[in-house]
Structures are given as C-alpha cells and as structure tokens.
Amino acid sequence: MNILLIGPSNNTIRSGQHLSPSLGLYRLKSYIEKKTPALVDVVDPSFDRSSIEIALSNKKYNIVGHSVLHPTLEDDMKIAWLVHRLQPDTVQIAGGQGAQGVAELLLVHTPISAVIRGFGERALESLVAESKIEDLPDTTYIDGHQLKQNNRSTPSTKEEFIAMNMNIDFRDIPYESYWERMEQHYTDSDRDMTRTNNQTRTIRIISANYCPLGCTFCSSTNFLQDIGSPKEKLRQLPAKQLIELMNKAREAHPSVESFYFNDDDFTIDRQRVEEFCTLLNNDIRLLCQGRVDDVEPELLNQMYSKGFRMILYGVETFSSSLAMAIGKSRKEDYGTIAYNTARATLNSGITPQLNIMLFLPQTKISDLEQTIDTSVDLMQQGARVTIFPYVEAYPGAKIVGQFPATQKEILVENKRLQIPDIIPPINTSVIQLSRTAIKNSDHYIRNHFQRKPPQPIEVLSLFSSVYQLLGKSTDAIDKCRLAIEQKYNRK
Numbered sequence: 001m002n003i004l005l006i007g008p009s010n011n012t013i014r015s016g017q018h019l020s021p022s023l024g025l026y027r028l029k030s031y032i033e034k035k036t037p038a039l040v041d042v043v044d045p046s047f048d049r050s051s052i053e054i055a056l057s058n059k060k061y062n063i064v065g066h067s068v069l070h071p072t073l074e075d076d077m078k079i080a081w082l083v084h085r086l087q088p089d090t091v092q093i094a095g096g097q098g099a100q101g102v103a104e105l106l107l108v109h110t111p112i113s114a115v116i117r118g119f120g121e122r123a124l125e126s127l128v129a130e131s132k133i134e135d136l137p138d139t140t141y142i143d144g145h146q147l148k149q150n151n152r153s154t155p156s157t158k159e160e161f162i163a164m165n166m167n168i169d170f171r172d173i174p175y176e177s178y179w180e181r182m183e184q185h186y187t188d189s190d191r192d193m194t195r196t197n198n199q200t201r202t203i204r205i206i207s208a209n210y211c212p213l214g215c216t217f218c219s220s221t222n223f224l225q226d227i228g229s230p231k232e233k234l235r236q237l238p239a240k241q242l243i244e245l246m247n248k249a250r251e252a253h254p255s256v257e258s259f260y261f262n263d264d265d266f267t268i269d270r271q272r273v274e275e276f277c278t279l280l281n282n283d284i285r286l287l288c289q290g291r292v293d294d295v296e297p298e299l300l301n302q303m304y305s306k307g308f309r310m311i312l313y314g315v316e317t318f319s320s321s322l323a324m325a326i327g328k329s330r331k332e333d334y335g336t337i338a339y340n341t342a343r344a345t346l347n348s349g350i351t352p353q354l355n356i357m358l359f360l361p362q363t364k365i366s367d368l369e370q371t372i373d374t375s376v377d378l379m380q381q382g383a384r385v386t387i388f389p390y391v392e393a394y395p396g397a398k399i400v401g402q403f404p405a406t407q408k409e410i411l412v413e414n415k416r417l418q419i420p421d422i423i424p425p426i427n428t429s430v431i432q433l434s435r436t437a438i439k440n441s442d443h444y445i446r447n448h449f450q451r452k453p454p455q456p457i458e459v460l461s462l463f464s465s466v467y468q469l470l471g472k473s474t475d476a477i478d479k480c481r482l483a484i485e486q487k488y489n490r491k
Contacts, residue, residue, distance in 0.1 A: 001038040001128055004061045005029060006052060006083075008068060008098070009045040009075035019046060019181060021173045023204050023262075024096070025067055030169045031121050036128045038063075045079060047178065052079060056086040063127060064092045065120070066112065068099035070219075070394045073419060074410035077110050081413055084111040093127070093139075095120040097223050101395025102419065103140040104147055109412055114141045117149070118224050118232075119156065119209075121164060155224075161209055161235040166245060170252035175203060179255075201257035202287070203249045207237040211264030213291070216327040217316075217357070219396035220264060226396065236269060239276035250284075258285035258309075265291050267311075270299060282307040289314070292341035293329060300348035310384075311345055312353045313338070318374040319367035322360060326399065335370065342378050353384040357391055358462070359434040361403040363425050365470065368433075372463045372477075379456065380480050387459045389438055393420035437465040456484050 007022040022044060029040040041059070043051040055061075064083050068076045080092055094106055095116035103115035114133050116123045123136045133141050140149045156164075179201045186200065210224050212234050224232035237245065250256055266288035267273055286303075287310040295311075303311075315338050316328055323334040331337060338354075345352040356375060358368065375385050393405035400420060408421035425431045441462040445453065452458075460481035467474045 001036075001062045002059055003032065003038050003040045003063045003065065003124075003128070004055055004059075005040060005042045005065045006067065006079060007042070007044040007046060008072040008096070009049070009079060010069070010072050019178050020202070020204055021175065021178060022067055023168075023173075023206060025065075026173050027164060027168050027206075028065075028120055028124065029172065030167045031164055032124055032128065034167055035125055038128045042172075045075070047181065052082065053086065056083065061087060061090050063124075064090050065116075065124065066092065066094040066099070067096045068094050068102075068106070069096065070098040070101065070419075071392070073098060073102065074412065077106065077410070077412045080106075080110040080112050091127070091133075093120075093123070095123075097219050097394070097396060100140075100223065100226070101219060105417065105419070107140070107142045107147070109415060109417060114139045117226070119164070155232045156209070156235065158235055162237060162241055165206065165237055166241060168245070168248075170203075170249045173252075175201075175253045176255070201255055202260050203253065203256050203258075204260045204262045205242070205245060205249070206262050207242050207245075207266070208263040208268075209235040211268070213265065213268075214327055214398075215314075215316075216399040216402065217360075217391045217397055218264075219394040222396050222398070234268075236263075236272060239272055239279055242276060243279055256284070258287060261286070261288035264289055264314075265294070267291065267295050267299070270294065273299065274302065277302045277306045280306050285309050287312070292338040293331065293334070295341060295345075297344045297348065300345055300350060304349045308350055310351045310353060312355065313342070313345075315342075315354045316357045317360060317363075317367060318371045319363075322362060322364075322367045325362045326360060335374070339374055339378070342383050343381070346378075346382050351382065351384055352378075353386060354378065355386050355388065357388050358466075359390050359425050359430065361391065361399070361423050361426050363430050364427060365430065365433075368430070368466060369470075369472070372466060376460070376463060376476050376480055379460070380476075384456065385459050386455050387462060389434065389462070390422040390424060393423050395420060399423060433466065433469055437462060437469055440465040440468070457481065460484070 005025045007025055025042045029042055032038050032040050041055055043055050045052055066076055066080060083090060083092060092112045093114045093116060094112045099106060099115050100117050106112045106115055114136060117138045117140060123138050126136050134143060137150055182200050211221050214221050246259055267290035284307055286307045289312045292313050292315060317323055318335040318338055320332055320334040323329040342352045342354060356371060379385055391399060393400050403423050405420040405423045407418040410417050410419055425434060444461050460477055464474045464477045467477060
C-alpha cells in the first residue's frame with residue numbers, strides 16, 4: 001500500500017520565519033512504516049509546489065493525507081481537488097489543528113472523506129488495515145448528509161507518546177535543502193538584526209504533546225481536549241530520551257547548527273529542564289519556547305551554560321488586566337513579571353523573543369501605551385519583539401466564540417466560501433486607530449526599503465505610527481529604530 005502525505009501550502013514567508021520540514025508528517029511516516037507494510041512519501045508544496053503533481057504522476061497512491069493549517073486552508077483545499085483530478089479513486093483524509101477546527105467545511109467542499117482528530121497515528125494505522133471510514137478512531141466523517149464523530153476511546157499513554165517520537169527516522173527528512181533555501185533568502189544583515197546568527201541550520205524537536213494552560217486565543221491548547229473524554233494528559237519526553245533524539249538527528253544531519261524545542265512551553269516542568277541541562281554535554285546552540293511566569297534567573301543561567309541562546313516568550317501584552325482577560329495569566333502583576341523575566345533572560349546571556357498581540361479584542365488605549373513603552377524599553381536593551389497586530393481567528397480557540405470575527409472569502413472549485421479571519425478590537429476608537437496605524441506603517445516600509453525588512457524595523461514602524469496618531473512623542477521609538485536602520489541596507 002502506498003501513502004502520500006502532503007504538508008500545508010504556505011506560499012508566503014512572514015518576516016523572520018524559516019521554512020522547515022513538517023516534522024509531524026515525518027513522525028507519522030516513521031510510525032506507519034514501522035507498524036504496517038505501507039510505504040509513505042512526504043511532499044511539501046511550500047517548498048516545491050510541483051512536488052505534488054510529480055509524486056502523483058510517478059506512483060499510484062491508495063491514501064493521500066493532508067496536513068491543514070487555518071492560514072493555508074484555501075490552498076490546502078485546492079490541493080485536495082488537484083489530487084482528486086489526478087487520482088480520483090484515492091482515499092483522501094486530512095488532519096492537524098487547521099483541519100480539526102473546520103472539519104465540516106472540508107468534508108462538504110472537498111473530496112476528503114474523513115478528518116482525523118488529534119494525532120493521526122491510530123486512525124491511519126486502522127485505515128491501512130482496511131478499516132472503513134466510519135470505523136476509524138478519532139475521526140469526523142459524513143454519513144449521508146449527517147456529520148458524525150468517532151470520539152477517542154482512550155487517551156495516548158506516556159509510552160505511546162515516547163515511542164512515536166523516538167521512532168522518527170531523521171535520515172528521511174531533507175533538512176539540507178531547506179537550510180540552503182533559507183540561506184539564500186536571508187542576508188547576513190537580516191540575521192544580525194534579528195539575532196538569529198547560526199540559527200538557519202536548525203532542527204525542530206517536539207517533546208510535548210500539547211500545552212494545558214488554556215489561553216483563550218490558542219487553538220492548540222484544545223487540540224487534544226476536543227476529541228472526547230477522558231481528557232488528554234500532558235506528555236513530555238523525559239530528559240534522557242530528549243538527548244537521545246537530538247543525537248539521532250545530529251548523526252543524520254551533522255551540519256546542524258542549532259536545535260529548537262518547538263513545544264508551546266518547554267519550561268513548564270522545571271525539574272525536567274534542570275535534569276536535561278545536567279545530563280546534556282552540549283556544544284550546539286539551543287532555542288525553545290517558554291512562559292515568562294515559569295522561569296527564574298537561576299534556571300536561566302543554567303540553561304545558558306548548556307547552550308540556550310534564545311527563548312521565545314508568548315508575552316502577548318504587558319497590560320496585566322488584558323493578560324487576565326485573555327487567560328494568559330491570573331496574576332495582577334503579570335506585566336511586571338513579564339518585564340522582569342525579559343530582563344533576567346537578557347542578563348543571563350539569552351536573547352528573549354517577545355511575541356506581542358498589539359490589538360487584542362479588549363485592548364484600550366492605556367493597554368497599547370503600556371505594551372509599546374515596555375517593548376521599546378526592552379528592545380533598547382537587546383530583546384527581540386515580534387508583532388501580530390490582531391488575534392487570528394483559529395477555529396478551536398475559545399476566543400473565537402467570545403468575540404465576533406471578520407470573515408475572509410476563499411474561492412474553491414468556483415465556490416465562494418467564508419472562513420474566520422481575525423478578531424478585531426471591540427472599541428471603535430482602537431479599531432480605527434489600528435487600521436490607520438497599520439496602513440501608515442506599511443506605507444513607510446514600502447517607501448524606505450527595497451524589500452521587506454526584518455521584524456525589528458516593522459515593529460518599531462508600527463509603534464511609531466500608533467504614537468503619531470495618538471499625538472504622543474515618538475522620540476524613544478525613533479531613536480531605537482534609527483539605530484537599527486543604520487545597520488541595514490536602505491534605499
């Protein structure tokens with residue numbers, strides 16, 4: 001039996017993003033090939049769109065699986081129709097967070113027969129064993145005109161999670177091709193400004209199944225919990241196995257420069273991080289995601305000593321009241337905690353990357369001022385800031401049901417469909433401010449740079465636009481921006 005797994009089709013690279021192989025699909029490939037007689041191919045239309053047609057012209061596939069993301073949904077649906085035209089008898093399934101949240105849309109408007117809920121290993125293994133669609137575990141499908149779901153009977157065990165990850169065959173993953181593409185895309189100046197030197201040749205490692213902390217804007221926190229009872233427990237690779245996995249990856253790709261632990265919160269279990277650092281004999285750069293309220297200076301110093309050079313914090317806002325409103329924190333001094341953690345991270349020698357959602361639904365002008373002032377202060381000290389102007393309305397996130405989302409029209413097989421896009425601020429003054437500021441910032445960027453500049457310039461340009469509209473001094477912002485721009489190739 002032949003299986004083709006197709007990654008999400010991301011045609012644009014956001015400033016600072018790096019194309020990377022779909023680790024989840026390669027994990028699925030390794031699992032299925034070890035457990036069944038099936039042979040699995042993986043293609044990535046984001047890297048090479050022609051790879052789909054080439055694969056389908058060279059081999060007959062019994063099953064085609066699509067990994068779907070909400071931002072790439074329109075193109076992912078078009079690819080399902082492309083597969084149908086080239087191999088109409090092939091059974092098509094879809095999975096991933098983007099698919100789970102829009103299962104009915106996919107099942108009604110594409111040739112996809114089932115949407116996998118949660119991880120795909122069990123369902124795909126059953127399908128290879130020739131189970132009927134309606135008998136597959138953890139799936140949504142259509143019976144006649146009725147949408148039906150098969151809920152999970154038992155959550156994955158710790159042993160299953162460890163086995164799924166430890167079985168990954170890194171020799172199958174073409175990292176070098178991605179690294180060469182990114183080395184051509186980003187200049188030395190880009191990497192210097194974004195503090196990402198020696199990070200292009202990076203291998204992602206996923207060492208946890210999900211984040212249980214429940215931020216309202218996040219869909220991944222609900223990904224495994226929306227499948228039914230009993231609820232999924234947090235599963236993490238133990239420190240020893242995590243090091244073994246790194247060694248396997250490095251043996252397969254010896255030119256790797258860094259490892260990125262792509263868990264939503266790698267630092268959630270301090271004891272595991274400490275054990276990892278104690279066991280690790282490391283000479284390579286490490287990056288991870290963390291939360292500002294579960295690290296402290298002693299741990300940061302230990303992490304730095306073992307090669308950690310960047311931690312990505314989902315700060316979202318420096319307004320404590322706003323952080324509580326979006327479920328980010330229950331602490332009234334969250335803004336102070338976030339600031340102090342960023343300072344402590346800088347003092348340890350690690351670069352903090354602070355992800356900010358500037359115009360959250362509940363945002364007030366005072367929240368904007370607090371977040372902008374604090375972000376500029378930290379950028380002047382060496383922190384890196386990334387801005388997501390609005391909350392992106394990912395189905396499955398709690399916030400999508402709390403506030404109205406704008407709709408985006410997509411065109412699939414000559415049908416115009418509506419999908420959620422963003423959740424704008426509810427305050428009319430703030431939403432008008434946001435739209436004008438973004439427009440003005442984009443105009444500045446287009447007129448001062450030959451191509452899209454690195455994130456620090458974009459961030460400070462937007463901050464400056466907001467303050468100009470508010471009639472506030474932009475001196476601190478402009479000083480920071482000009483210092484950065486002097487290092488960059490302007491027109």
